[in-house]
Amino acid sequence: MSAFLCPSVPPASVLRNAIRHSRSVTSRSPPRHPYPSRISINNSYAVPNISEDSSSVPIDVVADVKTERIVVLGGTGFVGSAICKAAASKGIEVVSLSRWSGKPSYADPWVDQVTWKAGDVFYAPWDEILAGATAVVSTLGGFGNEEQMKQINGEANIVAVGAAKDHGVPKFVLISVHDYNLPSFLLSSGYFTGKRKAESEVLSKYPASGVVLRPALIYGKRKIDGFEIPLDLIGRPLERFLLAAENFTRPLNSIPGSDLLLSPPVSVDDVALAAINAVFYDNFFGVFTIEQIREAAAKLRS
Structure with missing residues (x-):
């Protein structure tokens, strides 16, 4: 998984909502496993003026892998x-x-x-x-x-x-x-x-x-x-x-x-x-x- 740096920081409310949402990714790397998998990832964010602790917010990543x-x-x-x-x-x-x-x-x-x-x-x-x-x-x-x-x-x-x-x-x-x-x-x-x-x-x-x-x-x-x-x-x-x-x-x-x-x-x-x-x-x-x-x-x- 790649990490991306943004040139500007969005409003805190927008960032909180983004963190709470799941993301779907599709993998085509062979061999293609017949079952979808769910991965929980902990990410740390350094964002100014956010009062709640977001140092360990889980993000569910669902890999929708194609069934043969x-x-x-x-x-x-x-x-x-x-x-x-x-x-x-x-x-x-x-x-x-x-x-x-x-x-x-x-x-x-x-x-x-x-x-x-x-x-x-x-x-x-x-x-x-x-x-x-x-x-x-x-x-x-x-x-x-x-x-x-x-x-x-x-x-x-x-x-x-x-x-x-x-x-x-x-x-x-x-x-x-x-x-x-x-x-x-x-x-x-x-x-x-x-x-x-x-x-x-x-x-x-x-x-x-x-x-x-x-x-x-x-x-x-x-x-x-x-x-x-x-x-x-x-x-x-x-x-x-x-x-x-x-x-x-x-x-x-x-x-x-x-x-x-x-x-x-x-x-x-x-x-x-x-x-x-x-x-x-x-x-x-x-x-x-x-x-x-x-x-x-x-x-x-x-």
């Missing part, structure tokens, strides 16, 4: 639900839009903190869904035939980016995929071409605030129809082994497709926290690799 409101596309999926959970734990208002289902069937405590909506991004009521949103996080993606992969990985995300931009949403976060050092003829499949087109759209529409996360294999506890599949039983040990062996395997990185075996898996919690980091920090934008995703997650944990 994010829209998660594919929020009931493996990665999407982890992002919704992480966002809710940080006090972020969350709206989820999923094509096939609304609210998940399981009853974890965080589920009730999310607004669940079912719908297709190609026909979504964007005016309603994006109202007041400060960021969109897209986990849209999937496999199928060439046309299906181009549509869900590429076109669906492109539509969402356009809608977010048209509605004035300040940030877009895309969960994409590592290229695994594959040769170009393999990267020409609908899955990768769709993802890369979506990336280009994000970085074009949001050059100073768009975020692309490129994880490799994502592991964690995945819930399907009430059953929990512990993918972390394989993913976590494999991640630790590959990270420990990086110095030995680095010379192999130049071999096309080597990353299919050598790229470390990423925890779904790390991907989720990296996405939330992107929501909180205005200087977090661009394309983020596996290592950078892990670093961003660690930053939010600290």
